[in-house]
Amino acid sequence: MKAIILGITLSTAFEFISLFPLWGLLSFNFKKLWERLDLRLMGLRWIILSILLSFFSWLMFSLTTWYPSEILGGISVLLLVAIIPSYSFILEPFYLLLFAPKEKDQEIEHWQNWVNTVQPNKISVVLLNKEINNLYATGILPFGKIILIGKPILKELEESEIQSFLMHEIGHLKENHLLILYVVNLLAAFLCVILHLLFAPPHEAGALINVAFGTVVGVSCMLIIPSLLQRFLEYRADRFAAQRVGQATYVQALNKLNEVSKGMMEKWALNYPRLHQRIAHVRKHT
Numbered sequence: 001m002k003a004i005i006l007g008i009t010l011s012t013a014f015e016f017i018s019l020f021p022l023w024g025l026l027s028f029n030f031k032k033l034w035e036r037l038d039l040r041l042m043g044l045r046w047i048i049l050s051i052l053l054s055f056f057s058w059l060m061f062s063l064t065t066w067y068p069s070e071i072l073g074g075i076s077v078l079l080l081v082a083i084i085p086s087y088s089f090i091l092e093p094f095y096l097l098l099f100a101p102k103e104k105d106q107e108i109e110h111w112q113n114w115v116n117t118v119q120p121n122k123i124s125v126v127l128l129n130k131e132i133n134n135l136y137a138t139g140i141l142p143f144g145k146i147i148l149i150g151k152p153i154l155k156e157l158e159e160s161e162i163q164s165f166l167m168h169e170i171g172h173l174k175e176n177h178l179l180i181l182y183v184v185n186l187l188a189a190f191l192c193v194i195l196h197l198l199f200a201p202p203h204e205a206g207a208l209i210n211v212a213f214g215t216v217v218g219v220s221c222m223l224i225i226p227s228l229l230q231r232f233l234e235y236r237a238d239r240f241a242a243q244r245v246g247q248a249t250y251v252q253a254l255n256k257l258n259e260v261s262k263g264m265m266e267k268w269a270l271n272y273p274r275l276h277q278r279i280a281h282v283r284k285h286t
Protein backbone atom coordinates (compact mmCIF):
# COMPACT_ATOMS: atom_id res chain seq x y z
CA MET A 1 0.00 0.00 0.00
CA LYS A 2 2.80 2.38 1.00
CA ALA A 3 4.50 1.53 -2.31
CA ILE A 4 1.41 2.25 -4.40
CA ILE A 5 0.89 5.62 -2.70
CA LEU A 6 4.54 6.53 -3.28
CA GLY A 7 4.39 5.36 -6.91
CA ILE A 8 1.26 7.35 -7.72
CA THR A 9 2.53 10.44 -5.88
CA LEU A 10 5.86 10.40 -7.74
CA SER A 11 4.22 9.91 -11.11
CA THR A 12 1.65 12.67 -10.47
CA ALA A 13 4.40 15.02 -9.27
CA PHE A 14 6.37 14.30 -12.43
CA GLU A 15 3.38 15.16 -14.67
CA PHE A 16 2.91 18.48 -12.87
CA ILE A 17 6.57 19.44 -12.82
CA SER A 18 6.99 18.61 -16.50
CA LEU A 19 4.20 21.06 -17.40
CA PHE A 20 6.00 24.08 -15.96
CA PRO A 21 8.66 24.80 -18.59
CA LEU A 22 6.10 24.87 -21.44
CA TRP A 23 3.59 26.78 -19.35
CA GLY A 24 6.29 29.35 -18.54
CA LEU A 25 7.12 29.76 -22.23
CA LEU A 26 3.44 30.40 -22.90
CA SER A 27 3.49 33.19 -20.28
CA PHE A 28 1.44 31.02 -17.89
CA ASN A 29 -1.55 31.18 -20.19
CA PHE A 30 -3.61 28.16 -19.19
CA LYS A 31 -5.76 28.08 -22.33
CA LYS A 32 -2.74 27.94 -24.64
CA LEU A 33 -1.19 25.22 -22.50
CA TRP A 34 -4.39 23.17 -22.66
CA GLU A 35 -4.45 23.38 -26.49
CA ARG A 36 -0.98 21.95 -26.74
CA LEU A 37 -1.27 19.05 -24.32
CA ASP A 38 -1.46 15.55 -25.66
CA LEU A 39 -3.79 14.11 -23.05
CA ARG A 40 -3.62 10.56 -24.38
CA LEU A 41 0.16 10.60 -24.16
CA MET A 42 0.08 12.13 -20.68
CA GLY A 43 -2.55 9.71 -19.40
CA LEU A 44 -0.70 6.67 -20.67
CA ARG A 45 2.57 7.99 -19.25
CA TRP A 46 0.93 8.59 -15.89
CA ILE A 47 -0.46 5.04 -15.77
CA ILE A 48 2.77 3.33 -16.87
CA LEU A 49 4.93 5.44 -14.55
CA SER A 50 2.56 4.85 -11.62
CA ILE A 51 2.78 1.08 -12.13
CA LEU A 52 6.57 1.04 -12.62
CA LEU A 53 7.24 3.40 -9.73
CA SER A 54 4.90 1.46 -7.40
CA PHE A 55 6.57 -1.81 -8.31
CA PHE A 56 10.07 -0.44 -7.73
CA SER A 57 8.99 1.26 -4.49
CA TRP A 58 7.62 -2.09 -3.34
CA LEU A 59 10.91 -3.72 -4.33
CA MET A 60 12.82 -1.05 -2.45
CA PHE A 61 10.75 -1.39 0.74
CA SER A 62 10.83 -5.20 0.55
CA LEU A 63 14.55 -5.46 -0.12
CA THR A 64 15.38 -3.23 2.80
CA THR A 65 13.11 -5.25 5.13
CA TRP A 66 14.25 -8.67 3.94
CA TYR A 67 17.96 -7.86 3.89
CA PRO A 68 18.58 -4.75 5.92
CA SER A 69 21.73 -3.58 4.15
CA GLU A 70 22.68 -0.07 3.18
CA ILE A 71 24.10 -1.17 -0.15
CA LEU A 72 20.90 -2.94 -1.23
CA GLY A 73 18.86 -0.01 0.00
CA GLY A 74 21.06 2.33 -2.01
CA ILE A 75 20.81 0.22 -5.17
CA SER A 76 17.04 0.02 -4.96
CA VAL A 77 16.75 3.79 -4.51
CA LEU A 78 18.97 4.28 -7.58
CA LEU A 79 16.77 1.91 -9.60
CA LEU A 80 13.73 3.85 -8.50
CA VAL A 81 15.11 7.24 -9.57
CA ALA A 82 16.27 5.79 -12.92
CA ILE A 83 12.72 4.99 -13.99
CA ILE A 84 11.46 8.40 -15.10
CA PRO A 85 14.40 9.27 -17.40
CA SER A 86 14.43 5.71 -18.76
CA TYR A 87 10.75 5.91 -19.60
CA SER A 88 10.96 9.20 -21.45
CA PHE A 89 14.12 8.36 -23.40
CA ILE A 90 13.50 4.68 -24.21
CA LEU A 91 9.83 3.70 -23.95
CA GLU A 92 7.99 6.83 -25.01
CA PRO A 93 9.44 6.97 -28.55
CA PHE A 94 8.00 3.51 -29.25
CA TYR A 95 4.63 4.68 -28.05
CA LEU A 96 4.83 7.66 -30.42
CA LEU A 97 5.64 5.35 -33.35
CA LEU A 98 2.84 2.98 -32.44
CA PHE A 99 0.19 5.68 -32.28
CA ALA A 100 1.42 7.84 -35.14
CA PRO A 101 -1.33 8.64 -37.66
CA LYS A 102 -1.57 5.55 -39.83
CA GLU A 103 -2.88 7.10 -43.05
CA LYS A 104 0.02 7.97 -45.32
CA ASP A 105 0.41 11.71 -45.28
CA GLN A 106 2.01 12.72 -48.57
CA GLU A 107 4.04 15.52 -47.11
CA ILE A 108 5.38 13.35 -44.32
CA GLU A 109 6.21 10.70 -46.89
CA HIS A 110 8.13 13.31 -48.87
CA TRP A 111 10.13 14.36 -45.80
CA GLN A 112 10.72 10.74 -44.82
CA ASN A 113 12.30 10.18 -48.24
CA TRP A 114 14.39 13.32 -47.88
CA VAL A 115 15.68 12.21 -44.46
CA ASN A 116 16.46 8.74 -45.88
CA THR A 117 18.68 10.26 -48.56
CA VAL A 118 20.54 12.47 -46.07
CA GLN A 119 20.79 9.91 -43.29
CA PRO A 120 20.33 6.32 -44.49
CA ASN A 121 20.34 4.87 -40.94
CA LYS A 122 16.69 4.53 -40.16
CA ILE A 123 15.09 7.64 -38.69
CA SER A 124 11.28 7.75 -38.78
CA VAL A 125 9.55 11.01 -39.59
CA VAL A 126 6.23 11.31 -37.78
CA LEU A 127 3.52 13.98 -37.89
CA LEU A 128 2.68 15.47 -34.51
CA ASN A 129 -1.05 15.96 -34.82
CA LYS A 130 -1.10 19.11 -32.69
CA GLU A 131 -0.78 22.83 -33.26
CA ILE A 132 2.86 22.83 -32.19
CA ASN A 133 5.29 25.11 -34.04
CA ASN A 134 8.23 22.85 -33.57
CA LEU A 135 10.13 19.69 -34.45
CA TYR A 136 11.61 17.23 -31.99
CA ALA A 137 14.02 14.35 -32.13
CA THR A 138 13.49 11.50 -29.74
CA GLY A 139 14.69 7.96 -29.08
CA ILE A 140 18.10 6.54 -28.28
CA LEU A 141 17.75 2.95 -29.47
CA PRO A 142 18.24 1.93 -33.11
CA PHE A 143 14.78 1.67 -34.78
CA GLY A 144 13.38 3.94 -32.10
CA LYS A 145 14.81 7.14 -33.51
CA ILE A 146 12.14 9.58 -34.51
CA ILE A 147 11.73 13.13 -35.75
CA LEU A 148 8.35 14.59 -34.86
CA ILE A 149 7.03 17.46 -36.97
CA GLY A 150 4.31 19.79 -35.65
CA LYS A 151 1.44 20.39 -38.08
CA PRO A 152 1.93 24.18 -38.52
CA ILE A 153 5.56 23.59 -39.61
CA LEU A 154 4.39 21.86 -42.79
CA LYS A 155 1.88 24.60 -43.54
CA GLU A 156 3.90 27.70 -42.77
CA LEU A 157 7.53 26.95 -43.56
CA GLU A 158 9.20 26.80 -46.96
CA GLU A 159 10.98 23.72 -48.28
CA SER A 160 14.48 25.01 -47.42
CA GLU A 161 13.36 26.01 -43.92
CA ILE A 162 11.94 22.58 -43.17
CA GLN A 163 15.18 21.04 -44.48
CA SER A 164 17.14 23.27 -42.10
CA PHE A 165 15.23 22.09 -39.05
CA LEU A 166 15.19 18.44 -40.11
CA MET A 167 18.97 18.76 -40.41
CA HIS A 168 19.09 20.20 -36.88
CA GLU A 169 17.17 17.18 -35.57
CA ILE A 170 19.32 14.77 -37.61
CA GLY A 171 22.30 16.46 -35.92
CA HIS A 172 20.86 15.65 -32.49
CA LEU A 173 20.34 12.01 -33.48
CA LYS A 174 23.62 11.57 -35.35
CA GLU A 175 25.74 13.01 -32.55
CA ASN A 176 23.79 10.89 -30.03
CA HIS A 177 22.69 13.92 -28.03
CA LEU A 178 19.72 12.07 -26.59
CA LEU A 179 21.87 9.23 -25.35
CA ILE A 180 24.22 11.77 -23.73
CA LEU A 181 21.26 13.55 -22.15
CA TYR A 182 19.85 10.27 -20.91
CA VAL A 183 23.11 9.21 -19.26
CA VAL A 184 23.56 12.66 -17.71
CA ASN A 185 19.96 12.62 -16.46
CA LEU A 186 20.62 9.27 -14.81
CA LEU A 187 23.91 10.41 -13.29
CA ALA A 188 22.30 13.63 -12.07
CA ALA A 189 19.50 11.65 -10.42
CA PHE A 190 22.07 9.37 -8.77
CA LEU A 191 24.09 12.39 -7.64
CA CYS A 192 20.94 13.76 -6.08
CA VAL A 193 20.44 10.55 -4.08
CA ILE A 194 24.10 10.38 -3.03
CA LEU A 195 24.17 14.02 -1.91
CA HIS A 196 21.03 13.35 0.05
CA LEU A 197 22.49 10.27 1.74
CA LEU A 198 25.69 12.12 2.60
CA PHE A 199 24.51 15.57 3.58
CA ALA A 200 20.81 15.50 4.46
CA PRO A 201 20.24 17.23 7.81
CA PRO A 202 19.25 14.88 10.69
CA HIS A 203 15.55 14.28 11.39
CA GLU A 204 15.77 16.37 14.54
CA ALA A 205 16.46 19.43 12.37
CA GLY A 206 12.76 19.47 11.47
CA ALA A 207 10.67 18.69 8.41
CA LEU A 208 10.93 22.18 6.91
CA ILE A 209 14.73 22.14 6.80
CA ASN A 210 14.67 18.64 5.33
CA VAL A 211 12.21 19.62 2.61
CA ALA A 212 14.26 22.76 1.81
CA PHE A 213 17.44 20.71 1.55
CA GLY A 214 15.73 18.12 -0.65
CA THR A 215 14.34 20.82 -2.95
CA VAL A 216 17.69 22.60 -3.38
CA VAL A 217 19.54 19.35 -4.09
CA GLY A 218 16.76 18.01 -6.35
CA VAL A 219 16.41 21.18 -8.42
CA SER A 220 20.15 21.68 -8.85
CA CYS A 221 20.83 18.09 -9.90
CA MET A 222 17.76 17.12 -11.86
CA LEU A 223 16.84 20.44 -13.45
CA ILE A 224 19.89 22.68 -13.73
CA ILE A 225 22.53 20.12 -14.80
CA PRO A 226 20.49 18.48 -17.61
CA SER A 227 19.14 21.86 -18.78
CA LEU A 228 22.58 23.41 -19.15
CA LEU A 229 23.74 20.36 -21.08
CA GLN A 230 20.70 20.59 -23.35
CA ARG A 231 21.52 24.24 -24.02
CA PHE A 232 25.01 23.26 -25.12
CA LEU A 233 23.64 20.48 -27.34
CA GLU A 234 21.24 22.91 -29.03
CA TYR A 235 24.23 24.93 -30.19
CA ARG A 236 25.87 21.75 -31.45
CA ALA A 237 22.80 20.78 -33.51
CA ASP A 238 22.56 24.33 -34.89
CA ARG A 239 26.16 24.16 -36.00
CA PHE A 240 25.65 20.71 -37.54
CA ALA A 241 22.70 21.95 -39.57
CA ALA A 242 24.19 25.31 -40.60
CA GLN A 243 27.32 23.61 -41.90
CA ARG A 244 25.16 21.46 -44.18
CA VAL A 245 22.40 23.75 -45.39
CA GLY A 246 24.48 26.94 -45.35
CA GLN A 247 24.70 29.69 -42.75
CA ALA A 248 22.41 32.17 -44.50
CA THR A 249 19.67 29.58 -45.14
CA TYR A 250 19.83 28.41 -41.55
CA VAL A 251 19.66 31.88 -40.01
CA GLN A 252 16.71 32.71 -42.26
CA ALA A 253 14.95 29.52 -41.13
CA LEU A 254 15.50 30.39 -37.46
CA ASN A 255 14.04 33.86 -37.98
CA LYS A 256 11.05 32.47 -39.84
CA LEU A 257 10.28 29.91 -37.12
CA ASN A 258 10.44 32.67 -34.54
CA GLU A 259 7.95 34.67 -36.61
CA VAL A 260 5.61 31.70 -36.97
CA SER A 261 5.79 30.95 -33.25
CA LYS A 262 5.09 34.61 -32.43
CA GLY A 263 8.44 35.44 -30.87
CA MET A 264 8.59 32.39 -28.62
CA MET A 265 12.22 31.71 -29.55
CA GLU A 266 13.32 35.00 -28.00
CA LYS A 267 11.92 34.03 -24.62
CA TRP A 268 14.31 32.96 -21.91
CA ALA A 269 14.40 29.28 -21.00
CA LEU A 270 16.90 27.43 -18.87
CA ASN A 271 17.38 24.60 -21.35
CA TYR A 272 17.30 26.62 -24.58
CA PRO A 273 19.45 29.46 -25.90
CA ARG A 274 17.51 32.48 -27.16
CA LEU A 275 17.16 33.19 -30.86
CA HIS A 276 19.80 35.95 -31.03
CA GLN A 277 22.27 33.76 -29.13
CA ARG A 278 21.70 30.90 -31.56
CA ILE A 279 22.17 33.16 -34.56
CA ALA A 280 25.35 34.66 -33.10
CA HIS A 281 26.69 31.17 -32.44
CA VAL A 282 25.92 29.99 -35.97
CA ARG A 283 27.56 33.09 -37.47
CA LYS A 284 30.68 32.60 -35.38
CA HIS A 285 31.16 28.88 -35.96
CA THR A 286 30.16 28.18 -39.55
Ligand SMILES: [Zn+2]
Nearest residue numbers: 168172234237
Ligand atom coordinates in the same frame (compact mmCIF):
# COMPACT_ATOMS: atom_id res chain seq x y z
ZN1 LIG B 1 17.34 21.02 -30.93
